[in-house]
Amino acid sequence: MANNISCDAHDYFEIVCMRRSLIKVTSKDNKIYHGIATDIKLVEKQEYLQISDDIKTEQLLLSEVKTLEALGNTIAQHNFSITW
Template identity: 50%
Template structure:
């Protein structure tokens, strides 16, 4: 399993959190989670994690577990994009 992500990919996560974007992420396990991006924080294992809210449930997902980030349904069309994390 990867232990880091590239800076340019990290920037996409920062952007969606800053904008509080509606996103769907796909994990390496193929599980998908949709909701509002809110922050990037460290978990107890000191991993950088995406914090997002899905139907009033707060998720904390390590960035290295995410294989696809899809920002969608945001009011400004340029804020909608898809990035494959490699």
């Protein structure tokens, strides 16, 4: 069964992907991911945030994200932190 997130939360993920923002994401099990938000992928009816760095691309289930931080982006207004 798919775990749903709020529309507001989904909007934040879409924004960081659209801007190709530098992000730091903390999962509910406290694993930390750093990189550029590149896309949201649908896999077996579940949405995953795609995060890329110079070496690899990782995917994290959106419903498993505890904190999303957009950090170090050139435009100051594009930096934020939100916790669910």
